[in-house]
Amino acid sequence: MIHQISSSICLPNAASVQPSQISYTSSKSDARTKIGYHTKIPRRTHLESLQSGYLFPEISKQEAKHAQNNPHAKIIRLGIGDTTEPIPDIITSAMAKQVYSLSTVQGYSGYGPEQGNKEIRKAIAETFYQDMGVKENEVFVSDGAQCDISRIQILLESSLSAAVQDPSFPAYVDSSVIFGRAGNFQAETNKFRDIVYMKCGPENDFFPDLSATPRTDVIFFCSPNNPTGSAASKQQLKKLVEFAKANGSLIIYDSAYATYITDDSPKSIFEIPEAKEVAIEVSSFSKFAGFTGVRLGWTVVPEELLYSNGYPVIKDFNRIVCTCFNGASNIAQAGGLACLTAEGYKALRTAVGHYMENAKILVDTFASLGRKVYGGKNAPYIWVHFPGLSSWEVFSQILKKTDIVTIPGIGFGPGGEEYIRVSSFGHRESILEASRRLRKFL
Numbered sequence: 001m002i003h004q005i006s007s008s009i010c011l012p013n014a015a016s017v018q019p020s021q022i023s024y025t026s027s028k029s030d031a032r033t034k035i036g037y038h039t040k041i042p043r044r045t046h047l048e049s050l051q052s053g054y055l056f057p058e059i060s061k062q063e064a065k066h067a068q069n070n071p072h073a074k075i076i077r078l079g080i081g082d083t084t085e086p087i088p089d090i091i092t093s094a095m096a097k098q099v100y101s102l103s104t105v106q107g108y109s110g111y112g113p114e115q116g117n118k119e120i121r122k123a124i125a126e127t128f129y130q131d132m133g134v135k136e137n138e139v140f141v142s143d144g145a146q147c148d149i150s151r152i153q154i155l156l157e158s159s160l161s162a163a164v165q166d167p168s169f170p171a172y173v174d175s176s177v178i179f180g181r182a183g184n185f186q187a188e189t190n191k192f193r194d195i196v197y198m199k200c201g202p203e204n205d206f207f208p209d210l211s212a213t214p215r216t217d218v219i220f221f222c223s224p225n226n227p228t229g230s231a232a233s234k235q236q237l238k239k240l241v242e243f244a245k246a247n248g249s250l251i252i253y254d255s256a257y258a259t260y261i262t263d264d265s266p267k268s269i270f271e272i273p274e275a276k277e278v279a280i281e282v283s284s285f286s287k288f289a290g291f292t293g294v295r296l297g298w299t300v301v302p303e304e305l306l307y308s309n310g311y312p313v314i315k316d317f318n319r320i321v322c323t324c325f326n327g328a329s330n331i332a333q334a335g336g337l338a339c340l341t342a343e344g345y346k347a348l349r350t351a352v353g354h355y356m357e358n359a360k361i362l363v364d365t366f367a368s369l370g371r372k373v374y375g376g377k378n379a380p381y382i383w384v385h386f387p388g389l390s391s392w393e394v395f396s397q398i399l400k401k402t403d404i405v406t407i408p409g410i411g412f413g414p415g416g417e418e419y420i421r422v423s424s425f426g427h428r429e430s431i432l433e434a435s436r437r438l439r440k441f442l
Protein backbone atom coordinates (compact mmCIF):
# COMPACT_ATOMS: atom_id res chain seq x y z
CA MET A 1 0.00 0.00 0.00
CA ILE A 2 1.41 3.38 -0.98
CA HIS A 3 0.74 6.10 1.55
CA GLN A 4 2.41 9.10 0.00
CA ILE A 5 0.03 12.05 -0.12
CA SER A 6 -0.48 14.06 -3.31
CA SER A 7 0.50 17.70 -3.62
CA SER A 8 -3.12 18.17 -4.51
CA ILE A 9 -3.68 18.38 -0.76
CA CYS A 10 -4.08 22.09 -1.28
CA LEU A 11 -6.78 21.64 -3.90
CA PRO A 12 -10.06 23.22 -2.83
CA ASN A 13 -12.28 20.18 -2.77
CA ALA A 14 -10.83 16.75 -2.29
CA ALA A 15 -14.21 15.15 -2.59
CA SER A 16 -14.54 16.34 -6.17
CA VAL A 17 -11.30 14.65 -7.21
CA GLN A 18 -12.35 11.51 -9.01
CA PRO A 19 -10.03 8.54 -9.23
CA SER A 20 -10.41 8.55 -13.01
CA GLN A 21 -9.04 12.10 -13.17
CA ILE A 22 -6.15 11.16 -10.96
CA SER A 23 -5.06 8.10 -12.89
CA TYR A 24 -3.26 10.12 -15.55
CA THR A 25 -0.89 11.64 -13.03
CA SER A 26 -0.35 8.70 -10.77
CA SER A 27 1.81 5.63 -10.81
CA LYS A 28 3.28 3.75 -13.76
CA SER A 29 0.67 1.15 -14.50
CA ASP A 30 -2.30 3.50 -15.05
CA ALA A 31 -1.13 5.09 -18.28
CA ARG A 32 -0.17 1.75 -19.76
CA THR A 33 -3.79 0.68 -19.70
CA LYS A 34 -4.71 3.50 -22.09
CA ILE A 35 -5.36 2.33 -25.62
CA GLY A 36 -5.34 4.26 -28.89
CA TYR A 37 -2.73 6.35 -30.67
CA HIS A 38 0.59 6.72 -28.83
CA THR A 39 3.10 9.51 -29.49
CA LYS A 40 6.79 8.68 -29.57
CA ILE A 41 7.41 10.87 -26.54
CA PRO A 42 8.68 8.80 -23.62
CA ARG A 43 7.29 9.61 -20.20
CA ARG A 44 9.96 11.34 -18.10
CA THR A 45 11.51 8.84 -15.71
CA HIS A 46 11.16 11.23 -12.81
CA LEU A 47 7.43 11.49 -13.38
CA GLU A 48 7.27 7.70 -13.37
CA SER A 49 8.77 7.81 -9.89
CA LEU A 50 5.99 9.95 -8.44
CA GLN A 51 3.90 8.20 -5.82
CA SER A 52 1.18 10.81 -5.85
CA GLY A 53 -2.47 10.45 -6.63
CA TYR A 54 -3.17 7.70 -4.16
CA LEU A 55 -4.26 9.29 -0.93
CA PHE A 56 -7.04 11.56 -2.11
CA PRO A 57 -8.71 9.02 -4.32
CA GLU A 58 -8.55 6.65 -1.36
CA ILE A 59 -10.02 9.26 1.00
CA SER A 60 -12.69 10.13 -1.59
CA LYS A 61 -13.43 6.45 -2.07
CA GLN A 62 -13.83 5.85 1.64
CA GLU A 63 -15.95 8.98 1.98
CA ALA A 64 -18.16 7.98 -0.98
CA LYS A 65 -18.56 4.47 0.41
CA HIS A 66 -19.45 5.88 3.80
CA ALA A 67 -22.01 8.24 2.20
CA GLN A 68 -23.50 5.35 0.26
CA ASN A 69 -23.83 3.17 3.36
CA ASN A 70 -25.15 6.10 5.39
CA PRO A 71 -27.30 8.16 3.03
CA HIS A 72 -28.46 10.52 5.81
CA ALA A 73 -24.97 11.24 7.12
CA LYS A 74 -24.05 14.92 7.15
CA ILE A 75 -20.38 14.66 6.37
CA ILE A 76 -18.07 17.35 7.78
CA ARG A 77 -14.82 17.78 5.85
CA LEU A 78 -11.89 18.75 8.07
CA GLY A 79 -9.36 17.21 5.74
CA ILE A 80 -8.34 19.63 3.04
CA GLY A 81 -6.82 22.85 4.31
CA ASP A 82 -8.89 25.22 2.23
CA THR A 83 -10.21 28.52 3.49
CA THR A 84 -13.98 28.90 3.92
CA GLU A 85 -14.71 32.46 5.05
CA PRO A 86 -15.56 35.24 2.56
CA ILE A 87 -12.87 37.70 1.56
CA PRO A 88 -13.52 41.10 3.22
CA ASP A 89 -15.35 43.59 1.03
CA ILE A 90 -12.55 46.15 1.08
CA ILE A 91 -10.36 43.61 -0.75
CA THR A 92 -12.89 42.32 -3.26
CA SER A 93 -13.87 45.95 -4.00
CA ALA A 94 -10.27 46.74 -4.91
CA MET A 95 -10.22 43.74 -7.26
CA ALA A 96 -13.58 44.75 -8.77
CA LYS A 97 -12.29 48.29 -9.32
CA GLN A 98 -9.27 46.88 -11.12
CA VAL A 99 -11.51 44.66 -13.25
CA TYR A 100 -13.74 47.56 -14.28
CA SER A 101 -10.81 49.84 -15.00
CA LEU A 102 -9.63 47.24 -17.53
CA SER A 103 -12.74 48.04 -19.57
CA THR A 104 -11.79 51.71 -19.87
CA VAL A 105 -9.25 53.26 -22.20
CA GLN A 106 -7.57 55.14 -19.36
CA GLY A 107 -7.57 52.21 -16.95
CA TYR A 108 -6.56 49.39 -19.27
CA SER A 109 -3.19 47.77 -18.66
CA GLY A 110 -1.63 44.68 -20.17
CA TYR A 111 1.51 42.90 -19.06
CA GLY A 112 2.98 44.29 -15.88
CA PRO A 113 6.50 43.86 -14.54
CA GLU A 114 7.25 40.12 -14.38
CA GLN A 115 8.45 40.51 -10.78
CA GLY A 116 5.20 42.16 -9.68
CA ASN A 117 3.99 45.74 -9.42
CA LYS A 118 6.29 48.09 -7.56
CA GLU A 119 3.61 49.11 -5.02
CA ILE A 120 2.85 45.58 -3.87
CA ARG A 121 6.51 44.56 -3.74
CA LYS A 122 7.15 47.57 -1.53
CA ALA A 123 4.06 46.84 0.60
CA ILE A 124 5.12 43.20 1.10
CA ALA A 125 8.64 44.25 2.10
CA GLU A 126 7.28 46.83 4.56
CA THR A 127 4.47 44.70 6.01
CA PHE A 128 6.21 41.38 6.46
CA TYR A 129 9.92 42.19 6.59
CA GLN A 130 10.16 45.41 8.54
CA ASP A 131 13.55 45.69 10.26
CA MET A 132 14.84 42.59 8.43
CA GLY A 133 16.59 44.48 5.68
CA VAL A 134 14.52 42.89 2.88
CA LYS A 135 14.35 45.28 -0.05
CA GLU A 136 11.42 45.55 -2.44
CA ASN A 137 13.56 44.41 -5.39
CA GLU A 138 14.20 41.14 -3.51
CA VAL A 139 10.44 40.42 -3.43
CA PHE A 140 9.02 38.54 -6.43
CA VAL A 141 5.24 38.46 -6.58
CA SER A 142 3.86 35.13 -7.80
CA ASP A 143 0.72 33.11 -8.38
CA GLY A 144 1.23 31.21 -5.13
CA ALA A 145 3.80 29.58 -2.90
CA GLN A 146 3.29 26.13 -4.39
CA CYS A 147 4.22 27.35 -7.87
CA ASP A 148 7.34 29.00 -6.51
CA ILE A 149 8.44 25.88 -4.62
CA SER A 150 8.88 24.34 -8.07
CA ARG A 151 10.02 27.47 -9.87
CA ILE A 152 12.92 27.88 -7.45
CA GLN A 153 14.08 24.37 -8.26
CA ILE A 154 14.64 25.29 -11.90
CA LEU A 155 17.70 27.00 -10.40
CA LEU A 156 19.06 23.76 -9.01
CA GLU A 157 20.86 20.85 -10.65
CA SER A 158 19.05 17.50 -10.42
CA SER A 159 22.09 16.03 -8.72
CA LEU A 160 21.64 18.27 -5.68
CA SER A 161 20.38 16.50 -2.58
CA ALA A 162 17.43 17.58 -0.43
CA ALA A 163 16.10 17.24 3.10
CA VAL A 164 12.53 17.68 4.32
CA GLN A 165 10.87 17.80 7.71
CA ASP A 166 9.07 14.54 8.38
CA PRO A 167 6.09 15.00 8.33
CA SER A 168 5.81 17.84 5.83
CA PHE A 169 3.73 19.46 3.11
CA PRO A 170 3.97 16.98 0.20
CA ALA A 171 4.98 19.50 -2.47
CA TYR A 172 8.60 19.47 -1.28
CA VAL A 173 9.02 15.74 -1.83
CA ASP A 174 6.91 15.58 -4.98
CA SER A 175 8.71 18.48 -6.64
CA SER A 176 12.05 16.96 -5.64
CA VAL A 177 10.94 13.77 -7.38
CA ILE A 178 9.92 15.70 -10.51
CA PHE A 179 13.26 17.52 -10.56
CA GLY A 180 15.06 14.22 -10.26
CA ARG A 181 16.73 14.55 -6.88
CA ALA A 182 14.70 11.99 -4.89
CA GLY A 183 15.89 8.60 -6.16
CA ASN A 184 13.65 5.55 -6.12
CA PHE A 185 10.69 5.13 -3.81
CA GLN A 186 11.32 2.49 -1.13
CA ALA A 187 8.02 0.88 -0.25
CA GLU A 188 9.41 -0.74 2.94
CA THR A 189 10.26 2.61 4.50
CA ASN A 190 7.71 4.74 2.63
CA LYS A 191 10.63 7.05 1.74
CA PHE A 192 12.48 8.14 -1.38
CA ARG A 193 16.03 6.84 -1.32
CA ASP A 194 17.86 10.13 -1.80
CA ILE A 195 15.70 12.39 0.33
CA VAL A 196 16.76 13.01 3.90
CA TYR A 197 13.69 12.85 6.14
CA MET A 198 14.26 14.97 9.25
CA LYS A 199 11.96 13.48 11.87
CA CYS A 200 10.00 16.17 13.72
CA GLY A 201 7.81 14.99 16.58
CA PRO A 202 7.02 15.83 20.18
CA GLU A 203 10.20 14.00 21.27
CA ASN A 204 12.32 16.75 19.66
CA ASP A 205 9.91 19.66 20.02
CA PHE A 206 9.07 19.23 16.30
CA PHE A 207 12.55 20.46 15.37
CA PRO A 208 15.02 18.09 13.71
CA ASP A 209 18.07 16.79 15.49
CA LEU A 210 20.57 18.57 13.25
CA SER A 211 23.54 16.83 14.88
CA ALA A 212 22.22 13.58 13.39
CA THR A 213 21.14 15.09 10.06
CA PRO A 214 23.42 14.43 7.10
CA ARG A 215 24.43 17.38 4.94
CA THR A 216 22.20 18.06 1.95
CA ASP A 217 22.39 20.81 -0.65
CA VAL A 218 18.82 21.92 -0.11
CA ILE A 219 16.75 21.99 3.08
CA PHE A 220 13.01 22.53 2.77
CA PHE A 221 11.71 24.00 6.00
CA CYS A 222 8.17 25.07 6.74
CA SER A 223 7.25 27.10 9.83
CA PRO A 224 4.56 27.05 11.08
CA ASN A 225 4.58 23.53 9.77
CA ASN A 226 1.84 21.90 7.78
CA PRO A 227 0.71 19.35 9.09
CA THR A 228 1.99 19.51 12.69
CA GLY A 229 1.09 23.16 13.27
CA SER A 230 4.35 23.72 15.15
CA ALA A 231 6.35 26.93 14.70
CA ALA A 232 10.12 26.93 15.18
CA SER A 233 11.52 29.26 17.84
CA LYS A 234 14.15 31.91 17.15
CA GLN A 235 16.77 29.73 18.82
CA GLN A 236 15.84 26.77 16.63
CA LEU A 237 15.92 28.80 13.44
CA LYS A 238 19.30 30.21 14.43
CA LYS A 239 20.55 26.62 14.68
CA LEU A 240 19.06 25.84 11.27
CA VAL A 241 20.77 28.83 9.66
CA GLU A 242 24.09 27.96 11.33
CA PHE A 243 23.74 24.37 10.11
CA ALA A 244 23.01 25.52 6.55
CA LYS A 245 25.89 27.98 6.62
CA ALA A 246 28.35 25.41 7.96
CA ASN A 247 27.33 23.04 5.14
CA GLY A 248 26.97 25.58 2.35
CA SER A 249 23.32 24.50 1.98
CA LEU A 250 20.31 26.43 0.70
CA ILE A 251 17.19 26.68 2.88
CA ILE A 252 13.90 26.94 1.01
CA TYR A 253 11.76 28.36 3.77
CA ASP A 254 7.96 28.26 3.53
CA SER A 255 6.16 30.82 5.68
CA ALA A 256 2.68 30.33 4.17
CA TYR A 257 1.12 30.23 7.67
CA ALA A 258 3.23 32.97 9.31
CA THR A 259 0.24 35.26 9.90
CA TYR A 260 -1.25 32.57 12.17
CA ILE A 261 1.60 32.81 14.68
CA THR A 262 0.36 33.97 18.06
CA ASP A 263 3.54 33.67 20.16
CA ASP A 264 7.00 35.15 19.62
CA SER A 265 8.11 32.54 17.06
CA PRO A 266 9.73 34.21 14.02
CA LYS A 267 7.35 34.95 11.17
CA SER A 268 10.20 34.89 8.67
CA ILE A 269 13.57 33.16 8.38
CA PHE A 270 15.01 36.63 7.78
CA GLU A 271 14.49 37.44 11.45
CA ILE A 272 17.74 35.49 11.72
CA PRO A 273 20.30 37.99 10.42
CA GLU A 274 22.63 35.61 8.57
CA ALA A 275 19.70 33.87 6.86
CA LYS A 276 20.03 36.22 3.91
CA GLU A 277 23.18 34.34 2.91
CA VAL A 278 21.54 30.91 2.90
CA ALA A 279 17.78 31.18 2.45
CA ILE A 280 14.99 31.85 0.00
CA GLU A 281 11.53 32.40 1.49
CA VAL A 282 8.26 31.51 -0.22
CA SER A 283 4.98 32.81 1.13
CA SER A 284 1.36 33.25 0.23
CA PHE A 285 -1.83 35.27 0.45
CA SER A 286 -3.79 31.98 0.31
CA LYS A 287 -4.36 31.18 3.94
CA PHE A 288 -3.93 34.68 5.28
CA ALA A 289 -6.35 36.40 2.89
CA GLY A 290 -8.54 33.54 1.63
CA PHE A 291 -6.79 33.81 -1.75
CA THR A 292 -6.57 30.06 -2.39
CA GLY A 293 -8.68 30.63 -5.51
CA VAL A 294 -7.54 34.16 -6.34
CA ARG A 295 -3.89 32.96 -6.42
CA LEU A 296 -1.21 35.28 -5.09
CA GLY A 297 2.06 34.68 -3.29
CA TRP A 298 5.61 35.89 -3.20
CA THR A 299 9.21 34.78 -2.91
CA VAL A 300 12.09 36.66 -1.34
CA VAL A 301 15.50 36.02 -2.87
CA PRO A 302 18.11 38.05 -0.99
CA GLU A 303 20.92 39.75 -2.90
CA GLU A 304 23.40 38.25 -0.43
CA LEU A 305 22.55 34.69 -1.54
CA LEU A 306 25.35 33.50 -3.83
CA TYR A 307 26.18 30.32 -5.74
CA SER A 308 29.47 28.57 -5.05
CA ASN A 309 31.03 30.64 -7.86
CA GLY A 310 29.88 33.89 -6.27
CA TYR A 311 27.14 34.63 -8.81
CA PRO A 312 23.97 36.12 -7.22
CA VAL A 313 21.05 33.68 -7.19
CA ILE A 314 18.60 36.61 -7.47
CA LYS A 315 19.79 37.31 -11.02
CA ASP A 316 18.96 33.78 -12.17
CA PHE A 317 15.66 33.77 -10.32
CA ASN A 318 14.73 37.02 -12.03
CA ARG A 319 15.56 35.39 -15.36
CA ILE A 320 13.41 32.36 -14.54
CA VAL A 321 10.47 34.53 -13.48
CA CYS A 322 10.74 36.45 -16.77
CA THR A 323 11.04 33.29 -18.87
CA CYS A 324 8.81 30.79 -17.08
CA PHE A 325 6.17 32.97 -15.41
CA ASN A 326 5.55 36.52 -16.76
CA GLY A 327 3.96 38.05 -13.70
CA ALA A 328 0.96 37.64 -11.40
CA SER A 329 -2.54 38.70 -12.45
CA ASN A 330 -3.03 42.45 -12.10
CA ILE A 331 -6.46 41.79 -10.54
CA ALA A 332 -4.97 39.53 -7.87
CA GLN A 333 -2.24 42.08 -7.21
CA ALA A 334 -4.83 44.84 -6.72
CA GLY A 335 -6.48 42.57 -4.13
CA GLY A 336 -3.12 41.81 -2.54
CA LEU A 337 -2.32 45.48 -2.22
CA ALA A 338 -5.70 46.08 -0.54
CA CYS A 339 -4.86 43.28 1.94
CA LEU A 340 -1.82 45.26 3.00
CA THR A 341 -3.61 48.54 3.73
CA ALA A 342 -4.30 49.16 7.42
CA GLU A 343 -8.02 48.52 6.94
CA GLY A 344 -7.55 45.42 4.76
CA TYR A 345 -5.03 43.91 7.14
CA LYS A 346 -7.33 44.50 10.11
CA ALA A 347 -10.24 42.81 8.31
CA LEU A 348 -8.05 39.81 7.53
CA ARG A 349 -6.97 39.47 11.14
CA THR A 350 -10.65 38.83 11.92
CA ALA A 351 -10.76 35.88 9.50
CA VAL A 352 -7.49 34.48 10.86
CA GLY A 353 -8.91 34.93 14.37
CA HIS A 354 -12.02 32.99 13.35
CA TYR A 355 -9.96 30.00 12.19
CA MET A 356 -7.80 30.13 15.29
CA GLU A 357 -10.91 30.09 17.52
CA ASN A 358 -11.99 27.03 15.53
CA ALA A 359 -8.58 25.55 16.22
CA LYS A 360 -9.01 26.10 19.96
CA ILE A 361 -12.41 24.37 19.89
CA LEU A 362 -10.85 21.36 18.16
CA VAL A 363 -7.79 21.27 20.42
CA ASP A 364 -10.00 21.39 23.52
CA THR A 365 -12.23 18.69 22.07
CA PHE A 366 -9.43 16.19 21.44
CA ALA A 367 -7.73 17.09 24.74
CA SER A 368 -10.99 16.42 26.59
CA LEU A 369 -10.97 12.95 25.01
CA GLY A 370 -7.57 12.33 26.60
CA ARG A 371 -5.64 12.73 23.36
CA LYS A 372 -2.26 14.39 23.01
CA VAL A 373 -2.91 17.31 20.68
CA TYR A 374 -0.31 19.48 18.96
CA GLY A 375 -0.61 22.56 16.78
CA GLY A 376 -3.62 24.86 16.73
CA LYS A 377 -1.70 27.66 18.46
CA ASN A 378 0.40 29.07 15.63
CA ALA A 379 -1.31 27.40 12.67
CA PRO A 380 -4.80 26.33 11.61
CA TYR A 381 -3.95 22.63 11.86
CA ILE A 382 -4.40 20.20 14.73
CA TRP A 383 -2.12 17.18 14.94
CA VAL A 384 -3.60 14.46 17.10
CA HIS A 385 -1.73 11.43 18.38
CA PHE A 386 -3.24 7.95 18.49
CA PRO A 387 -0.37 5.86 19.85
CA GLY A 388 -0.11 2.35 18.49
CA LEU A 389 -2.77 2.86 15.81
CA SER A 390 -2.30 3.25 12.09
CA SER A 391 -3.32 6.68 10.86
CA TRP A 392 -5.53 5.08 8.19
CA GLU A 393 -7.31 3.07 10.86
CA VAL A 394 -7.92 6.22 12.92
CA PHE A 395 -9.15 8.07 9.83
CA SER A 396 -11.62 5.23 9.10
CA GLN A 397 -12.86 4.98 12.68
CA ILE A 398 -13.48 8.73 12.92
CA LEU A 399 -15.33 8.73 9.61
CA LYS A 400 -17.38 5.72 10.64
CA LYS A 401 -18.31 6.98 14.09
CA THR A 402 -18.67 10.72 13.47
CA ASP A 403 -19.07 11.33 9.70
CA ILE A 404 -16.00 13.60 9.87
CA VAL A 405 -13.27 13.48 7.22
CA THR A 406 -9.71 14.07 8.45
CA ILE A 407 -6.32 13.25 6.89
CA PRO A 408 -4.23 10.25 7.92
CA GLY A 409 -0.85 11.57 9.04
CA ILE A 410 1.11 9.00 7.05
CA GLY A 411 0.16 10.96 3.93
CA PHE A 412 2.64 13.65 5.02
CA GLY A 413 5.53 11.22 5.34
CA PRO A 414 6.43 8.22 7.46
CA GLY A 415 6.76 10.45 10.55
CA GLY A 416 3.01 11.05 10.36
CA GLU A 417 2.06 7.48 11.29
CA GLU A 418 -0.16 7.26 14.42
CA TYR A 419 -1.40 10.83 13.80
CA ILE A 420 -4.25 12.52 12.01
CA ARG A 421 -4.35 16.11 10.78
CA VAL A 422 -7.54 18.05 11.46
CA SER A 423 -8.04 21.35 9.68
CA SER A 424 -9.66 24.25 11.49
CA PHE A 425 -10.77 25.90 8.26
CA GLY A 426 -14.55 25.81 8.38
CA HIS A 427 -17.71 27.67 9.29
CA ARG A 428 -18.21 27.87 13.04
CA GLU A 429 -21.38 25.75 13.05
CA SER A 430 -19.51 22.88 11.31
CA ILE A 431 -16.68 23.04 13.81
CA LEU A 432 -19.08 23.10 16.76
CA GLU A 433 -21.03 20.20 15.29
CA ALA A 434 -17.76 18.32 14.71
CA SER A 435 -16.80 18.95 18.32
CA ARG A 436 -20.16 17.64 19.58
CA ARG A 437 -19.89 14.47 17.52
CA LEU A 438 -16.28 13.81 18.50
CA ARG A 439 -17.08 14.24 22.19
CA LYS A 440 -20.11 11.97 21.92
CA PHE A 441 -18.83 9.16 19.71
CA LEU A 442 -15.06 8.97 20.00
Ligand SMILES: Cc1ncc(COP(=O)(O)O)c(C=O)c1O
Nearest residue numbers: 010144145146169226256284286
Ligand atom coordinates in the same frame (compact mmCIF):
# COMPACT_ATOMS: atom_id res chain seq x y z
C1 LIG B 1 2.96 24.79 3.65
C2 LIG B 1 2.25 25.22 2.42
N1 LIG B 1 2.91 25.90 1.49
C3 LIG B 1 2.32 26.29 0.36
C4 LIG B 1 0.99 26.01 0.13
C5 LIG B 1 0.38 26.43 -1.16
O1 LIG B 1 0.20 27.80 -1.16
P1 LIG B 1 -0.39 28.54 -2.43
O2 LIG B 1 -1.88 28.44 -2.35
O3 LIG B 1 0.11 29.95 -2.27
O4 LIG B 1 0.16 27.91 -3.63
C6 LIG B 1 0.26 25.31 1.07
C7 LIG B 1 -1.15 24.97 0.82
O5 LIG B 1 -1.81 24.24 1.50
C8 LIG B 1 0.90 24.89 2.25
O6 LIG B 1 0.25 24.18 3.18
